[in-house]
Amino acid sequence: MAVGLGPLSTLHPVPGFELGIASAGIKRPGRKDVVVMRCAEGSRIAGVTTTNAFCAAPVLITRERLGGEVRYLLTNTGNANAGTGADGLARARRACARLAELTGVAESAVLPFSTGVIGEPLPVEKIESALQAALDDLKADNWEAAATGIMTTDTLPKGASRQFQHDGVTITVTGISKGAGMIRPNMATMLGYIATDAKVTQGVLQDLVRDAANKSFNRITIDGDTSTNDCCMLIATGQAALAEITEATGELFAKLKQAVFEVFMEVAQAIVRDGEGATKFVTVQVNGGGTHQECLDVAYAVAHSPLIKTALFASDPNWGRILAAVGYAGVAQLDVSKIDVFLGEVCIASKGCRATTYTEEQGAAVMAREEITIRIELGRGTCSETIWTTDLSHEYVKINAEYRT
Template structure:
């Protein structure tokens, strides 16, 4: 059951960005598993992609094309089209060609996205057969339906929306994401789509997305696995009646940056809250680092430890496992006598040993919560980083053991 994740909030339509959903029956007859998104002509498009060397065929094509004049985004679920070699690239290109033919645009203006089982041939004919229905369904109001259409092992759709005013004009930023397992950023299987009606140059938009992703999608982990298919796209349609943002400064840029970051953060954390089999939403906060990288090294070592994650599932305040993870994170010349570790508001370890004020009852009370913060004070400098993760439950093993059956 998703931790603290309820129904979708209001997802405001973005002028110039339409979404259409259809059923191709890729894994199950009747399931809405094809989503087409149409960008207004002249839109700017930014993207960040997985760093997995075995990146999927659609990722390869999207990376090659996204800096051009983009009009359509085509997503299918149920099949990742990854580990499929040259035939996979041909299949991805073929789906783009077909959508371009139906929409009357150049094939290079279509970006493909896939998520699902790795290593299986893409069912091109099924996807092609659903395209016209998706095109006929295009609407600026279809964000919620699209959020459901891109799901795989997700239990709930994920989305967020923000609006702000600038000189009497309302600017909208709306986004959706999918992902519940195989989540470990680099980029960070997740997909994210965010759109705004602001007019933004491509260079500024790309840097805006990079910054937003680094503070959100690149700070989440469920199981430490970087997917072959991770992508996040940011589209600026330019339909708001305001001047184009061409520089990363000024009040309009600052307000847009904040709105984009908030949407990125909300949909990224929703992925963690809906982590496969998750019963806990866990914040790992590392402060006092000499640099940001060592904070991340400590944070991810804690977040990826199976011993810590299973203790979280059992609500067991086994604080020794946290100390062991911090100690093996690879931080050079780490002085454990300066380190304090907290579970929530409770100091569990200080000066390299159990805190004199700590009791097992205090630790158990914190670990019984659905939302837990593990805070580590390194005492080495002024840098901080925060990572969000989950526990590791029986259900996670069951979901992934039965994923293809």
């Protein structure tokens, strides 16, 4: 059950960007599992991809082609095309070549993306057979259908949209994402596509997508597993009647950055809210760190602890598990006598010990909520970091035990 995640809000079309969906029957007959996205000529695309050394064939090809002239993005679900070696690369290139042939662009102008089961040969013939239908379906207002088309174990489509005005011109930023399991930075299995009609140089766009991903997709975790296929693309079609953004300064860039960051954050947090089997949306906030990295180390130690995650599922305020995770996070010369821990607004531990004001009833009341904040005050510096995670339920085990059946 998705936590606090309802129907999609309005996803505004982005001038110069179209999406088309079709069924190839990769994993299940009739399922819409191929999505083609078309960018206007002159669009710029920047992106970030998984740090997993076993990255999938489409990730390798996308890395090769980013920065060049890109006109189409091709996504399939149901098959990750990862762990498939040279054959996987050949199959991904073949799918791109067929789409290029149908549209009259260079093969290098097509970026491939895949998500699904690892280690299985990509059924490229099925994908090829669906391409014309996806092209025939291309529409600027197809964001919601595309959000459904890229889903795997997701229970709901994920998307967000923002608009702002500058010099009387409306700028749009719209994005979709998918992911519910195998979620852990870096990148955070997930795919994200965010488009804007602003005109932005390649260097500024690449810095923007990296910064936005670091504060959103790279701050979420469900199960601690970094996927082989993670990709997040930021597309600038340049269709808005405004001057090109050439530097990360000025009012127009500030407005664009805020809109992009908001969309990134919303679609990233939607992945956590729809985490496999999740019943809780959990914010882990660490303050007072000596460095940002040690704050992240503590936050992830808490977020990845199976003992804490199962306690969250059971609504059990077993605060000793939180102290233990903070202690093994690897922070050098950690003075536990300075540490305070809060569940929501309730102080459960003060100066490294159970707070004198704390009662089990207070902790149980917080843990019964669907949305919980765990706040840790380290008392050793001025750095802070926040990440978002879930509990670990019976349903998570069931989904992943039956994933390939």
